[in-house]
Amino acid sequence: MVVFFIMSFVGCLRLPETHPSYDDREIAGPVETGPAFCVETVLRAESICKSFDSHKVLRNVSLTVERGELVSIIGPSGCGKSTFLRCLNFLEIPDSGTVTIADDSIRRNEGPWRSSDEAQAHQLRAHVGMVFQSFNLFPHRTVLDNVMLAPRVVKHVAPSVIESEARELLAKVGLEAAALRYPATLSGGQQQRAAIARALAMRPDVMLYDEPTSALDPRVAEEVLEVMRALDREGMTQIVVTHDMRFARAASDRIVFMESGEIIEIADPDEMYLNPKDSRTREFLGASL
Amino acid sequence: MRKPVWRAVLLAAFALFIFGAAARADEPLRWAADGTANVPFTFHDPAEESHMVGFEYDIMQEIGRRLGREVQFTQNDWDGLIPGLQRGFYDMVADGIEMTPEHVEALDFSRPYYMTTERIVVRRDQAGLDSFERLGGHTVGTIKDTLAERMLRTRPDVTLRSYDEESNAFSDLRNSRLDAVLLDGPIALYYGEADPDFRIVGPPIGHLAYGIAFRKGANQELRHRVDEALQAMIADGALHRILARWNLWTPEMADWTGDRSVPNIVPTEWEHYLASTAPARGWTARFYRYVSFLPLIGRGALLTLMVSGCAMVLAVGMGLALALTRRYGPSWLAALATLYVEIVRGTPLLIQILFIFYGLPSIGIRLSPFVAGVIGLGMNYAAYEAENYRAGLQSVARGQMEAATALNMTHLQALRYVVVPQAFRVVVPVMTNDFISLLKDSSLVSIITLTELSQTYVRLSSTYFDYFGPGLMVGAAYLLLGLPFVRLAKLAERRLAVSERRGGRH
Numbered sequence: 108m109v110v111f112f113i114m115s116f117v118g119c120l121r122l123p124e125t126h127p128s129y130d131d132r133e134i135a136g137p138v139e140t141g142p143a144f145c146v147e148t149v150l151r152a153e154s155i156c157k158s159f160d161s162h163k164v165l166r167n168v169s170l171t172v173e174r175g176e177l178v179s180i181i182g183p184s185g186c187g188k189s190t191f192l193r194c195l196n197f198l199e200i201p202d203s204g205t206v207t208i209a210d211d212s213i214r215r216n217e218g219p220w221r222s223s224d225e226a227q228a229h230q231l232r233a234h235v236g237m238v239f240q241s242f243n244l245f246p247h248r249t250v251l252d253n254v255m256l257a258p259r260v261v262k263h264v265a266p267s268v269i270e271s272e273a274r275e276l277l278a279k280v281g282l283e284a285a286a287l288r289y290p291a292t293l294s295g296g297q298q299q300r301a302a303i304a305r306a307l308a309m310r311p312d313v314m315l316y317d318e319p320t321s322a323l324d325p326r327v328a329e330e331v332l333e334v335m336r337a338l339d340r341e342g343m344t345q346i347v348v349t350h351d352m353r354f355a356r357a358a359s360d361r362i363v364f365m366e367s368g369e370i371i372e373i374a375d376p377d378e379m380y381l382n383p384k385d386s387r388t389r390e391f392l393g394a395s396l
Numbered sequence: 397m398r399k400p401v402w403r404a405v406l407l408a409a410f411a412l413f414i415f416g417a418a419a420r421a422d423e424p425l426r427w428a429a430d431g432t433a434n435v436p437f438t439f440h441d442p443a444e445e446s447h448m449v450g451f452e453y454d455i456m457q458e459i460g461r462r463l464g465r466e467v468q469f470t471q472n473d474w475d476g477l478i479p480g481l482q483r484g485f486y487d488m489v490a491d492g493i494e495m496t497p498e499h500v501e502a503l504d505f506s507r508p509y510y511m512t513t514e515r516i517v518v519r520r521d522q523a524g525l526d527s528f529e530r531l532g533g534h535t536v537g538t539i540k541d542t543l544a545e546r547m548l549r550t551r552p553d554v555t556l557r558s559y560d561e562e563s564n565a566f567s568d569l570r571n572s573r574l575d576a577v578l579l580d581g582p583i584a585l586y587y588g589e590a591d592p593d594f595r596i597v598g599p600p601i602g603h604l605a606y607g608i609a610f611r612k613g614a615n616q617e618l619r620h621r622v623d624e625a626l627q628a629m630i631a632d633g634a635l636h637r638i639l640a641r642w643n644l645w646t647p648e649m650a651d652w653t654g655d656r657s658v659p660n661i662v663p664t665e666w667e668h669y670l671a672s673t674a675p676a677r678g679w680t681a682r683f684y685r686y687v688s689f690l691p692l693i694g695r696g697a698l699l700t701l702m703v704s705g706c707a708m709v710l711a712v713g714m715g716l717a718l719a720l721t722r723r724y725g726p727s728w729l730a731a732l733a734t735l736y737v738e739i740v741r742g743t744p745l746l747i748q749i750l751f752i753f754y755g756l757p758s759i760g761i762r763l764s765p766f767v768a769g770v771i772g773l774g775m776n777y778a779a780y781e782a783e784n785y786r787a788g789l790q791s792v793a794r795g796q797m798e799a800a801t802a803l804n805m806t807h808l809q810a811l812r813y814v815v816v817p818q819a820f821r822v823v824v825p826v827m828t829n830d831f832i833s834l835l836k837d838s839s840l841v842s843i844i845t846l847t848e849l850s851q852t853y854v855r856l857s858s859t860y861f862d863y864f865g866p867g868l869m870v871g872a873a874y875l876l877l878g879l880p881f882v883r884l885a886k887l888a889e890r891r892l893a894v895s896e897r898r899g900g901r902h
């Protein structure tokens with residue numbers, strides 16, 4: 108607890124500007140927010156370990172993210188970026204470690220995954236939205252239905268309310284005209300923006316992106332990145348696994364560099380690019396620039 | 397529109413079930429025979445199809461009258477008669493069962509009620525086959541499990557063909573696939589002598605006695621009372637009168653009973669039979685005869701539809717459960733589901749239906765024929781549907797489940813709203829095909845006493861020796877029943893195509 112407080116305080120010093128909130132209702136949660144000028148920790152992963160069979164993919168990965176931050180995760184292929192991201196919303200079950208998001212926390216300690224754990228994960232996922240490299244829109248439903256489905260069946264919100272919210276979100280990602288089209292008829296960029304709208308419809312505290320633009324050509328990718336920047340300006344907390352170094356450097360508040368299942372370095376973009384502390388970071392950035 | 401129809405079907409099935417159960421309660425004298433084309437033993441009156449007639453039927457009615465009990469006839473397939481007796485579905489079987497040493501070993505018998513011999517029947521123009529010895533070098537047909545078959549087995553020089561249905565033997569005789577038929581006297585008379593194309597030749601061969609069969613060791617009391625009734629019927633000439641009406645009083649009967657009287661009795665039943673099966677002459681007569689088949693075919697079609705409909709509902713529900721279990725269930729349950737699918741797909745449907753109807757009573761599960769048929773067909777098709785659905789579920793990308801989970805849907809919600817609807821589109825074309833073949837496979841339930849469409853065909857065609865007209869009519873009925881599914885498949889495909897194209901037109 109003490110460590111946590113000090114860390115938040117350090118975070119405050121590093122990021123003195125407070126972001127406008129994405130949603131006023133959600134900021135008024137029970138989490139202790141500390142001094143008025145300070146920011147609130149919205150996600151905390153502690154010592155996440157994960158193996159597939161005997162292959163250790165994550166070794167003691169810890170990360171703290173504050174509300175409104177945009178954190179990019181970079182690193183060589185196969186280093187565990189996706190696995191880490193998927194551990195945050197329990198699409199992948201970590202072997203050990205603790206994930207805390209907003210006021211929900213799950214601690215894993217090697218044991219089997221029980222249905223009570225699944226119930227906890229269900230609570231925790233309510234705070235998290237996720238966007239996939241391959242979009243994963245529901246092909247049998249219109250874009251509007253894609254956005255409306257989860258709020259309707261998970262949250263049981265009245266259909267009229269859902270629809271107006273969904274149309275607002277589609278407008279926000281520039282897809283109001285495509286509301287009644289089926290995903291197969293959209294371009295990749297449009298599909299990914301629809302997927303973002305779909306995730307936002309659940310009013311998450313944190314958005315996770317796993318290589319959101321890797322399947323897109325650069326011009327189309329820019330549409331998606333622009334949506335992410337706009338969300339950042341609104342104060343959405345976002346964690347982005349990406350190979351797009353330009354975006355990572357320009358848009359991130361912090362960059363996480365991973366290699367072989369470990370976080371090697373966390374730094375401000377400029378600091379990481381101009382003055383990487385670890386030789387492996389320097390090597391990776393050198394190779395990818 | 398869809399719902400009320402299903403409800404009606406289910407309701408009807410339920411009513412049938414209840415009716416079956418209720419009939420058991422007031423304890424009439426229950427006996428069984430295969431009344432399908434079983435002339436002159438027990439059969440449907442060609443002039444009035446809903447009416448059972450036959451010399452055995454008359455004898456059983458007379459016995460019931462003498463015992464002061466209501467008589468209840470149960471239709472059962474020949475092969476199922478004895479298993480059904482042993483399961484206690486009824487108390488007695490009277491269906492020309494010979495009192496051979498093997499039969500007497502396995503069953504209890506009443507005293508004989510009929511004595512007869514084997515007779516040779518040939519085409520009217522055929523000469524020279526007029527004794528058992530002279531059958532050598534020829535192809536001879538008979539009914540399986542008869543004295544005639546056993547006798548012919550001892551003759552390596554005879555090419556033997558054994559049939560289930562006497563009508564098939566005679567139709568092969570007519571088509572010259574057989575040179576002669578050797579059969580029990582009553583059959584030879586009614587199928588052979590009654591038909592202008594055939595005649596009985598030569599002297600009587602062998603000797604056989606028919607008795608009423610009871611389950612071994614059970615019902616001693618009833619058996620004695622039946623024996624007394626038969627004895628009385630012989631003494632007062634009632635048996636003689638019944639047999640004379642059917643033109644079936646034989647010298648063997650006279651020797652056995654010592655009754656050498658010649659009562660002044662017109663063979664009314666024999667004449668009635670000759671009159672009503674005489675080939676319809678001219679197109680109008682033929683037309684009216686076919687029209688008279690319609691209610692019967694309609695009834696058969698209704699039963700086929702009800703059995704198939706209920707079986708389909710079962711197959712879809714159970715198939716989906718099996719498929720979901722195999723893909724998403726805990727591993728031990730998935731293994732069980734796999735085992736089920738493999739067993740069901742690896743064994744014949746016919747065996748499964750017989751097992752459910754005749755086998756399960758051994759462990760105390762007694763089902764009405766309708767319910768047994770529905771369960772047999774439904775559980776069988778469930779295995780095939782399960783495989784179909786599993787392939788459908790597998791065709792849905794993994795990412796879909798992940799996206800739904802990330803949106804905080806529960807497993808069930810993800811299946812219901814995301815995975816299953818997508819799998820459904822892959823599955824529909826195969827499913828409609830399965831439904832059509834289920835409709836056709838439903839003919840197998842005829843072996844557990846259900847007179848559905850195909851059984852109606854067997855009955856009509858063998859009664860009138862007309863396989864052509866009834867065949868066309870029954871075939872048309874099957875096509876008509878299948879039509880909605882063909883339409884449904886088309887409709888479903890079109891709707892899916894539209895939903896995939898719709899966005900493009902904006």
Ligand SMILES: Nc1ncnc2c1ncn2[C@@H]1O[C@H](COP(=O)(O)OP(=O)(O)OP(=O)(O)O)[C@@H](O)[C@H]1O
Pocket residue numbers: 159164183184185186187188189190191
């Ligand atoms: N379901 C799984 N079963 C077994 N091994 C897996 C599984 N998922 C990932 N891995 C392995 O874990 C390691 C890390 O995978 P991960 O997808 O997290 O890497 P990544 O950093 O996202 O790579 P990329 O940049 O190529 O997406 C890889 O070696 C991969 O082969």
Ligand SMILES: [Mg+2]
Pocket residue numbers: 188189190317
């Ligand atoms: Mg990855």
